[in-house]
Amino acid sequence: MIGHMSDTHLGWYHTGERLVEREEDYYNAFREAVEVFIRERVDLVIHSGDILDTPRPYGTAVAVLIEGVRRLSENGIPFLFTLGEHDIPYIAGVTPYPMILERLGIGTYVGDGKPREVKGLRVVGLHKHKRYEHRLLQEKLEKIGEEQRTRGGKSVLVLHQGLREIAGPGAELSLAELPEGFHYYAMGHHHGYKVVDHGGGILSYPGPTHWVDVDESDECGVSIVDLSGDVPVVHRERLTSVRPKLRLRVTGRELRETIERLIQKEHKVKPCLWLEVEEEGKLDLLSIEDKLKERYIVQEIRQVSPRVPEPSASDLAETTLEVKEKLRRLAMEVLGHERNTAFALDELLPLLTDPKRGGEAAEAVWRYYLSGEWK
Numbered sequence: 001m002i003g004h005m006s007d008t009h010l011g012w013y014h015t016g017e018r019l020v021e022r023e024e025d026y027y028n029a030f031r032e033a034v035e036v037f038i039r040e041r042v043d044l045v046i047h048s049g050d051i052l053d054t055p056r057p058y059g060t061a062v063a064v065l066i067e068g069v070r071r072l073s074e075n076g077i078p079f080l081f082t083l084g085e086h087d088i089p090y091i092a093g094v095t096p097y098p099m100i101l102e103r104l105g106i107g108t109y110v111g112d113g114k115p116r117e118v119k120g121l122r123v124v125g126l127h128k129h130k131r132y133e134h135r136l137l138q139e140k141l142e143k144i145g146e147e148q149r150t151r152g153g154k155s156v157l158v159l160h161q162g163l164r165e166i167a168g169p170g171a172e173l174s175l176a177e178l179p180e181g182f183h184y185y186a187m188g189h190h191h192g193y194k195v196v197d198h199g200g201g202i203l204s205y206p207g208p209t210h211w212v213d214v215d216e217s218d219e220c221g222v223s224i225v226d227l228s229g230d231v232p233v234v235h236r237e238r239l240t241s242v243r244p245k246l247r248l249r250v251t252g253r254e255l256r257e258t259i260e261r262l263i264q265k266e267h268k269v270k271p272c273l274w275l276e277v278e279e280e281g282k283l284d285l286l287s288i289e290d291k292l293k294e295r296y297i298v299q300e301i302r303q304v305s306p307r308v309p310e311p312s313a314s315d316l317a318e319t320t321l322e323v324k325e326k327l328r329r330l331a332m333e334v335l336g337h338e339r340n341t342a343f344a345l346d347e348l349l350p351l352l353t354d355p356k357r358g359g360e361a362a363e364a365v366w367r368y369y370l371s372g373e374w375k
């Protein structure tokens with residue numbers, strides 16, 4: 001029995017000010033996941049990456065991580081992990097924080113492509129590879145696939161990558177690029193729960209232990225994977241500590257009634273709230289927030305024009321794709337090099353547009369320069 005978790009994002013923090021209450025959400029979900037694994041008596045735990053929310057975390061995040069993994073260790077449960085893009089420092093040669101688990105003797109890093117035997121199970125994995133490292137990733141996957149073909153016994157492949165069949169055309173890999181013959185593919189990176197057949201085995205994303213973005217589901221959990229039969233059985237455990245979230249769009253006329261209804265509701269934990277109000281006239285957004293913040297963590301209250309219809313999800317996806325394509329074409333014209341374009345758009349641009357990570361952009365450029373991939 002494997003306990004499979006991913007994307008715990010410990011040390012999440014709000015842009016600008018520190019929202020301690022929200023930061024705690026990720027610690028609570030992680031602690032609950034550890035207790036679920038102990039209760040379910042799993043033989044080992046696999047973490048598929050994005051353990052931390054930032055490669056430069058608060059000390060609290062590292063302390064919570066160590067405490068949780070130590071609890072597993074004290075219960076005889078080995079902790080195997082790989083690294084996601086949120087765990088990997090942009091400065092080349094710097095040791096990522098989660099590696100401290102190895103130094104303490106309570107965790108085993110499996111993201112280096114070297115197979116390990118743990119309680120009779122063969123586990124091999126890779127850390128997150130960036131889009132401009134695609135060729136390198138393919139080579140490593142091929143090598144892992146070749147080694148696997150000559151092996152018997154139960155085996156698990158651990159990866160932190162997006163798959164086009166699951167996450168859409170923007171993802172780095174397709175299912176066909178993954179080697180066959182593993183019993184279980186323990187995936188991380190995609191923030192949603194997914195189980196599919198692959199290569200004679202089962203591939204699964206448990207999704208995050210706590211949602212991160214407004215669009216993600218607040219039904220989060222971990223997986224208990226039963227490897228005793230020929231085909232693995234994935235059992236889902238919902239985490240009950242996860243903060244509920246609510247996203248509403250109302251007209252100005254419905255506003256008063258909506259606020260009344262919202263503040264009358266009792267909640268065990270304050271839900272996060274996003275509210276859009278369709279109104280032409282002036283709205284006192286601050287007084288709306290004042291009324292709601294007793295019962296909700298108000299993430300955003302926004303006034304929108306009633307004349308602009310809400311774009312459908314498919315409209316949005318299409319526009320986003322068009323913009324992305326155009327951006328890629330323009331960048332190709334200027335840079336004239338596919339890998340440099342991929343670096344600029346997929347690595348550098350997200351850092352430069354994220355107020356929390358903007359400072360890492362220069363380090364990213366150095367890392368890319370030193371990798372020699374730009375040549």
Ligand SMILES: [Mn+2]
Pocket residue numbers: 007050084189191
């Ligand atoms: Mn993640």
